[in-house]
Amino acid sequence: MDSRLAMQLNAWLAMDPDPKTRQELQQLQQQGKDDELAARFAGRLAFGTAGLRGKVGAGPTCMNQLVIRQTAAGLGQYLQRQLADADKRGVVIGYDGRLDSRRFAHDTAAVLAALGIKVRLTREVCPTPLVAYGVKLFQAAAGIVVTASHNPPQYNGFKVYWENGAQIIPPHDSGIAAAILQASTTNIAVMSLTDAQQQGLLQWLDEDFHQHYRKAVQNSPLLQASFVNASSPTAPSNAAALKIAYSAMHGVGAPMAKALLADAGFHQVYSVAAQEQPDGHFPTVNFPNPEEPGAMALVIDEAKRHGALLACANDPDADRFAVAVKRGDDYQMLSGDQVGALLGHYLLQKAPLTQRLVGTTIVSSSLLAKIAEAAGGACYTTLTGFKWLTNVAMAKQGPQQRFLFAYEEALGYTIGDLVWDKDGLSALLAFAQMTAQLTAQGSSIWQQLERLYRAHGLHLNRQVSLALQPESPAIGNWLRQHVPRTIASMEVLSVTDLQCGQRRFADGRVDSIALPASDVLIYQLSQGGRVVVRPSGTEPKIKCYYQLVEPLAAEESLAQAQTRADARMDAFIRQHQASLP
Template sequence: MSDHEPAPQPQLDDLQARARAWIAGDPDETTRSELQALVDAGDEAELRERVGVGLEFGTAGLRGIVGAGTNRMNLAVIRRTSRGLADHLLATVPDAADRGVVVGFDARIDSEAFAREAVAVFAGAGLKVQWFPSPRPTPLVAYAQKVLDAAAAVVITASHNPPEYNGYKVYAEGAAQIVPPADAAIAAAIEATGPSVDIPLVDPLTSDLVAPVPASVVDRYLDELAAARPDTPGPDLTLVYTPLHGVGGELVQRAMAEAGFADFHVVPSQAEPDGRFPTVRFPNPEEPGAMDAAVELAREVDADLVIANDPDADRLAAAVPDGAGGYRLLTGNQIGVLLTDHLLAGSDADRPLVVASIVSTPMFRDVAAHYGAHAEFTLTGFKWICAAARDLERADGRSFVYGFEEALGSSVGTVVRDKDGIGAAVAFAGLARSLAAEGRTVSDRLDELYRRHGLWVSHQHSITRPGSAGLAEIATAMAKLETQVPEALAGQQVLSSVDYRTGAEERPPWLEAHDMVAFELTDGRALIRPSGTEPKLKIYVDLRGEVRPEDDLDARSEELLARATTVAEELAAFVGL
């Protein structure tokens, strides 16, 4: 069978047998009844969705819709995953039992129950557990693992997914997200775990192995955030903030107050943690409309800056005045370039290092070069950004200053070995304040950077081909690039190409074999890869244009963006999609 040929589909009898086996091992009456009703109804389509496959444990842990079955997030999945992780730690990490595990959770509807179940399993396996008994931001949990020297940390969160989702995120060595081969080893340990009902549990409320994370950890986190960013004296700014019904509000307000931002306004309708996300269709600040309430409040108070976190507070979004009474939403690339410039300008590191995901703007490299910093690109995902940072710190004596990805992820210094929307929010507010002290704005600084380094624009183009036939089409499209590459795209010469499916042994581990091809163009680059989670082919195009003093940047940007769009369309046509 080829890699792209679909596996044989289980028939109804087999699906019902799988469902009955799952029901027998499920400790939760609610999900047992839910799955039993599907068996009784003979609902083949829904059973196929629920038990035809299982959630796959990978470098991001687990994420899925909450419900009954192997392909859903539920107490049974949490139990088996936690026991598998515990067995892996006990077998591979010295002193794992004593170092233990840190557990945290966000404000989603099932998160606390799932977290308590994970704590009960870890303690039942003999591991010490320190946990946050109330909802907390993901970066704080990762930080707690670092300062408590725990063997691992688990966060029950689905980040910015819709309300019906939940997830299980794992941090391990170096208090960073797991990377291969640890993910496969943990997945194998989970697979070897027996039925959920047979897994030993300990009552978190009575066990000597379980304790809350000390309150001092929060104070240490805020102190380290302050030490990691440049000092930015200047006038007080009017700031508007939204946590999008998530868990970032309390710590962001504390951090902003300690940084001297007193005129701070939180969107009232989105201030409290609420896993239903009642005011937004999709709680992702990148989504159209997600920041509308924040922008509306910004107009009312004449804010200098609008900032937002996603619900677990590991991403940062920002908007700035547009000069016409409205607000301009900054892209993740723009935030990344601005913070790269700001943090390198304020760094006293002898050998500064900045890291970005490979699909982020190449302008980042130009900004880094201006300060004599080393810029490194990695595969998509903060697990790779942090892995590269740790390796280059050890091997080359580099000092990690900043990392980012275009999907609104930022990490300021080494406080948290993952993206941290809280630290990034305070750093970005500091950037705005330092500019205000000189009579300039964030938009002014962005324009200055474009005029110094050239105007970079970024365009993403996605092609959806649903179903197994669609996946085969995408695979055929990518296969064409094994033997043929275009000579030019929209007037841009293809100067060279890199096929990341081959040659991994000649690249660092954070650029391992990956289904992606990159093209160097006359004035930029293009990348093409299948989505890892959806039946889509994704094309990323970044183009650079020189800027003359008399040029209007908005008009020049539109011109470049139109050309980038054509590059993407011609590349899609070249591969037959």
């Protein structure tokens, strides 16, 4: 072991408060596994989008007790520098059901209390959306959730909300990261939670906090069965007759999900017992993400047993929502784009004319924008991630155009300004209410989707990650030097390069783009086609998001159009891939 690595290791061992992780590092040292130790000390776990996320283990590149304490100290000190009343306003802290989440949350509270910052800490596990809600409720300086969302069991994370209740964006992300780095060079003071409570620096958030969120959902006009917009009368909801199967995916969503549905009159809700309780081992799924193949198998089986129309799931921290809908004798998953279009249309018809601002991301379907335009609303587009969707919504909304709805294709949705982050609980409720409404009208989810496609075109979207040859040139540079005139026989109408903030049209015009700089290229094609390319800066691979828009002939069924569109999409992807180096 070289002397620099030995110094780093010894310094870390001297500060690490956890005997388990100290022993882990000492064993690696005794076994002569210098390469593994070098990897553990090759920098720090990066604080970036939404905070930290990584594998639990020993050393600065993993999630562990010392990293958590250093992160909490850096965040606390940054808050004190940025907000004069940060100590008094305090921080809301919640945590999910992962194996280390409770301990990491308590450590965070102990560090912040030692800095003199008031902490409101959930006594038990808590859905992520409730913490975002709690920041607004208590007018807190910040919020923290210890969660790794839908990542595998060996992961955990530290998610941060700013005082506005939304995820942090620049410059706060880099400011907090710098403060963490500075804090990591010092000994971190902690205060016992008993002492913190006695000194008025700790308030436990119990069941009444959860009930406050529940009441807020009940009182939200957008989450009522009846329409807000009196000019759009509709048949009453058919909630009592709707059967719903539900899975919490071994997470924390079940109690609140079932309560919200029951409050709205949905009494035939069948929860998957094997997945209802929080379990950080996630024993019944290979990957606790509803998007993954097989992850929805048990809830679909539950739906079949009870003849339910919907098979719904939240991810383990309940900020995402997934649904499979009965179609014939089986169940078919809706994509995030399909759910986003359906909920967007439903809410646009439901909301008053002064609340029709909706948002989506550059890689999501363009269908929502067309639906919003037809409804007299406005649709904005951001980079991927809810930190952009909600912060941009706050900046764009005004008295005559309040925010209504936003979504991203990765199963994230938010409704109104109750929670300035994705909320799988309110999305579940809204989708159930929409389904009941359609059922009462003698219609269905599939018929509604077909109506949207007939009005605006069948929007087909796919995401593909492409591994390139190791000897391939730097793909981002190559793409910028080789601008195609056509892709899959569709004319390239414009190329948007978010790295330089410009959109270049085929006729030579150039526009500026008001989006943060990002290594992303967007090819807008004729016939509604689109390719969004996100090159990797470190590996020979790219992530591509494809869109096709297919018109439906009057005599053509949706199934026929879908078959035609699928074949065209397969050819589109093949031809685009063949054009790459």
